[in-house]
Amino acid sequence: MKQFVVSAVLLAAFQSAGAAVTPAVVHRVTMNVVNAPLAPDGFTRNTRVPPILVNKGDSLVVTVNNRLTDPTMRRSTSLDLDGLFSTTPELFQEGSPFVTQCPIAPGASYTYTNGPIQQAGNFWYHSQLSVQYIDGFRGPLIVYDPEDPQAHLYDVDDINTIIQLGDWWHNTTLSPTMLPQYEATGIIPVSDSSTVNGVGRYNGGPAVPWAVITVVKGKRYRFRLINESARNIVTVNFEGHSMTVIEADGEALTPHTTNAIDMLAGQRYSVVVTANQPVSNYWINAPFVGGNPANNLNQNATLSRAILRYAGAPAVDPTGPMEITPFPNSLVEGDLRPLVAQAAPPADVNMTLDLEVVAGKAIWNVNNVSYVAPKTPTLVKVLNGASTEADFNVTENTFIFPPNKTIQFTFPPNDDDDAHPLHMHGQNFWLIKPNSTDVVNTVNPIKRDIAAAGANGIQLRFRTDKPGPFFFHCHIFWHYQAGLATVLLNDPAGTRAQVHPNAEWESLCPAYNALPAELQ
Structure with missing residues (x-):
């Protein structure tokens, strides 16, 4: 194990x-x-x-x-x-x-x-x-x-205010066993539990001590929330306390107060919480969804939590209820605004990306193509002269863009049960229409690197000022492995002009390709 x-x-x-x-x-x-x-x-x-x-x-x-x-x-x-x-x-x-x-x-x-x-x-x-x-x-x-520029909003921001949210699986051979099972059946594995700062519980399991974060009454804390799960959507709530959101995915935001935040796999937020309640113990609630719990009877979303403990409070569990109910005043992503407003530039190229799954199979398509990782990395091919889509296998799903343009992606509404956390490597994008609203905002949209494509559809824009191939994929890694991914290749000629790998990088592919399959 x-x-x-x-x-x-x-x-x-x-x-x-x-x-x-x-x-x-x-x-x-x-x-x-x-x-x-x-x-x-x-x-x-x-x-x-x-x-x-x-x-x-x-x-x-x-x-x-x-x-x-x-x-x-x-x-x-x-x-x-x-x-x-x-x-x-x-x-x-x-x-x-x-x-x-x-x-x-x-x-x-x-x-x-x-x-x-x-x-x-x-x-x-x-x-x-x-x-x-x-x-x-x-x-x-x-x-x-x-x-x-927002340091005046909080008093404490240190290693103890980092909150890691993760999913946990009891299968002892996860990568080599559960992934083939998913590929064969189309049923995504359901986690046994969820963890908060590395601690969690499951049905019938031991009462592992909850993770504890200690605060001092009257102080303001910047909590840094990171959803490190591979599938689960986690809802974060501080019992009896509101949160002021000031950052998402590395982008500063105009302060926005809420009581709960739905966080997709890979997303990050900074929130300010003021310790303004009576000295006691309070739940940090982190219930989650991620597949049908009937597929794993260990799972109990109410057991995903930690303790916010005021200095001077007894070392006991909070007395608040363990039941999870819909939280009032939950965050609506479309209500967020950047700290410094920036208009999204007009689109030079418009593309529609349809996300579809083959019924009963672990095959996801983007515009009818299921991504399969090539044996030769995209960057190697580009450095060797690849410049057009014909230079790549169809299954590499590589989109080639000219330099210094604004690209708009439109993801139509889909009826899949999952909100796909689409993640762009290399740069942030303007989220001009989030999944949470029908309003298109090009005047002062937020920028981030992960956003949900779901039942309401989304639109985003990004610039091709930065040459290179950049991965763009679903951060539900089961979906990404099943083909829900593309490669965005900006300016192949500019890439060759600027990227000059070292000898250590040059040695990676020969060493990996020489391995037997069981070592790869």
């Missing part, structure tokens, strides 16, 4: 938000990926992996040492710094297997470089290979802004 454990050594001092501005530093992280038994919900498998904490303006250098040896699990790996954008010259280190690189073979190492980082907010890291990150290779990546 082994799970991936990621041990990370950060070789740079961390500068917290609100402190005096200091010169940028280079953070060097050594990340050892190994197998070890863990048990977040009492069933031995998982862990809460270490966070990576850096400042805006810093550089991040991460060396991944692949030490995976368990033959029942996927042994090659990769690293995606999710939501953190590589510059085009660094694109070969972006971390998308078969798009920008080949996976890292067992026993090998690879170093990813990013920076100076120009973003700030909540991000996370995980394996991008297959559904491997469900096996434990995932953790928070926070970029603090020492000059945060």
Whole structure:
């Protein structure tokens, strides 16, 4: 019953938000990926992996040492710094297997470089290979802004205010067993439990102590919420407290007060919560949906929670009800506005993307094409001269765009049960029509990198100012593995002019391709 454990050594001092501005530093992280038994919900498998904490303006250098040896699990790996954008010259280190690189073979190492980082907010890291990150290779990546224009809204913002939300599975051979079962039946696996900061419970399981976050009455806390699940939509609510949303997916927002937030897989939010209630214990509720619970009798959405404990309160569970009811004043994504308004530029290219599933099968299509990862990564092909759609297999579903244009994607309403969290690598997009509203807003829409395509349809726009191939896929990784993905290739000639990989990158594909299938 082994799970991936990621041990990370950060070789740079961390500068917290609100402190005096200091010169940028280079953070060097050594990340050892190994197998070890863990048990977040009492069933031995998982862990809460270490966070990576850096400042805006810093550089991040991460060396991944692949030490995976368990033959029942996927042994090659990769690293995606999710939501953190590589510059085009660094694109070969972006971390998308078969798009920008080949996976890292067992026993090998690879170093990813990013920076100076120009973003700030909540991000996370995980394996991008297959559904491997469900096996434990995932953790928070926070970029603090020492000059945060919203720092006056909160008093505390540190490692203790990061809230990781994840799904947990008891199957001990998740990647090599459950994925083929899904592909054969079309029935997506249902998680046994959900975790809050690495802790959860399930029906009939042990009463594992809840994760506890301690607050001091009167102080304002910036909680950084990250949904690291591979499928589940999690609703976050602080019992007896409202939340003021100030950031989504690394983009600052005009403060917006709400009582609950539905978070899709991969999404991140920053919320300010004021400890203004009587000294006591309160639930941090995180109920979830993710498939039919009848397919896994261990699942109980009401057991996804943690405790908000005021300093001075007894170390006991809250007395509030365990039942979950619809929360009033839940967040409507279409009501959010950016802190600094920016109009979405007019579209130069309009495309409609239809998402369809083949009934009874694990096959998802985007415009009637089910994505299949090629053996030769997209970037390798581009560097070798590929420039037109004819240079790629149809199943690579590669859309080629000219430079310096605005592209509009329209996703029509679909009647599928899932709201697909569509995730764009490399840049954010303007969400001009969210799934939550029929209003098209091109004047001051929010920007983010994950949005739901569902029953009401969505529209988004993005620029092709940045050359390179960028993965665009559903962050329900079961769907992505079943073909719900595309590659957006901006300016192939510009990509060749700016991307010049190093020898370490050049060695990845020969090493991976030489592996027997069981080691890939």
